[in-house]
Amino acid sequence: MHLRALLLTLLLLLPGLTTANGPLTIAAASDLRFALDEILDAYREAHPDDTVRVTYGSSGRMTTQIMNGAPYDVFFSADIAYPQKLRAEGHAVTEPEVYAIGRIVLWSNRMDASEMTLEDLLRDDIRRVAIASPTHAPYGVRAMEALKSVGVWDDLQSKIVNGDNIAQTARMIQAGGAEIGIIALSLAEFPDLAEHNYHLIDDALHEPLTQGFIITRRGEHNDTAHRFSEYMNGDTARDIMRRYGFVMPGETLPEDGPADTAAAAP
Template structure:
């Protein structure tokens, strides 16, 4: 009898293990999504309370490299479409890249009134350091460079630039005074800790669109949470969270 009970418990444990795994997911997400994605996940969990989601934030390029090197991420939400396409091209994605929202960039400062500023003002002598995300790994940094080049101020500002590895670091640099002005994500500017200061949204026509995409990674191909979360991203509830936090979404 004791042997039979032990056998039944062992079988039960083996049957429940895959189900338990399927209730968990790890998302690698661009720093521009903090804390927006936390709120999207909270809305998701109100419908799927049994699902456990962990979010790892970082620069999209760094996260892409980690996924290609075997990092245990089931889902990737980038700040652009190029990095998800790279994962798909290299066989590291289980789905085709899809756009979930479009980002915007803005001028923000703790030291000066950024609401009265333009990109051309960044070249003025009164402005010292200008913080942007590292363009080689962070799409928001790429778009900041494109916008400055478009208005002809890049050459005047290049020597003033200080770089954050991701857009959250850029916001911290501007907040701390390590930079006089930061070009950061509108989604961060809209958060309470920054929203009290003035800001200027940069014309989207000055840079390539900040279409932000996601893929389910090869590791997450059979993950039930990844499948339901993919569907949730297109719901009115998720889109409302993105919109309220400064992203553009398709209606």
């Protein structure tokens, strides 16, 4: 009997094996920190028996962690290329699915960014400009692309400071580590940050922030993983995502939307 119990324990600990009703562990890009927290609150009300835990970070780092056996059942990436990579290399059991399109903004809690342009970042009164690391953070890559598009990337090198992910970049600006920076619209819409104005960066200046998710090999038999994935496609989750500035798959920003205007504080 003891040997049988030991064998069962070892089987449950093997990578990729999860009980059908076990807790759900999510890895999520940090631009989702506020929107996904709100979605999870609504999900838990609808499914009080489900246990869900979420870890936020940079999409690139989390991809590497999943490839190395990190215990995540679902992965929400800020760039669908990472879930595609996991699927291609056998670490995902579902096809990558687009859940949103992200946007980037100029944001500061020290100066009015609403009328600023990317070229203004070269001003002498701006000593540090924060962006997420382009090495492993999709929002950092898109910030770099936009700065290159307007021809200021090279001249800004002495000013640029990097956050490990987009949430850390926003915190860096808040704490005074930079006068201004490029962050996710979804973070700028959070009440604490929305007290300050931002300027929405023209999405023609960078590749789309097409965000996608997958169920990992570990989450294949986790009922909660599949249930929550379906919930993300429902009206409640989509309405919350829109409120945080995400564009839903198949939708576009309205012509009178914020694309060419500054967003005022509520």
